[in-house]
Amino acid sequence: MNKLYFAISSAILLAAACLNTTARAQSVDISKGRQKAEVCMACHGPDGFTTAAPGIPHLAGQDRDYLIKALTAYRIGESRTDETMTAMAKPLTDADVQNIAAFFSTLPPPRQ
Secondary structure (H helix, E strand, O other): OHHHHHHHHHHHHHHHHHHHHHHHHHOOOHHHHHHHHOOOHHHHOOOOOOOOOOOOOOOOOOOHHHHHHHHHHHHHOOOOOOHHHHHHHOOOOHHHHHHHHHHHHHOOOOOO
16 A cells, blocks of 8 residues: 555656646746846847856856756845846846746857
């Protein structure tokens, strides 16, 4: 009985995780992310990378979840405290953060 319960519970949890991931992926709007990211391009470059200013990270090709965590941390002022980034991220909504992260993650990373 315990093995059957464990197997059913595991299947339900796996299905729920898949549905959550699918719903999150469907709600992302890369074109809206591109529009919102235009202000980001002043420092991070039009293609998500810049060589004009040292210390500014490349965003093109970065992992989407990493970008979401970073933008969220700047937005709430927790664990990431850069005056400029906090000011830029503060007015963003959760949807904005998701869309911007999706946009930058789809760009090809800079060639080394």
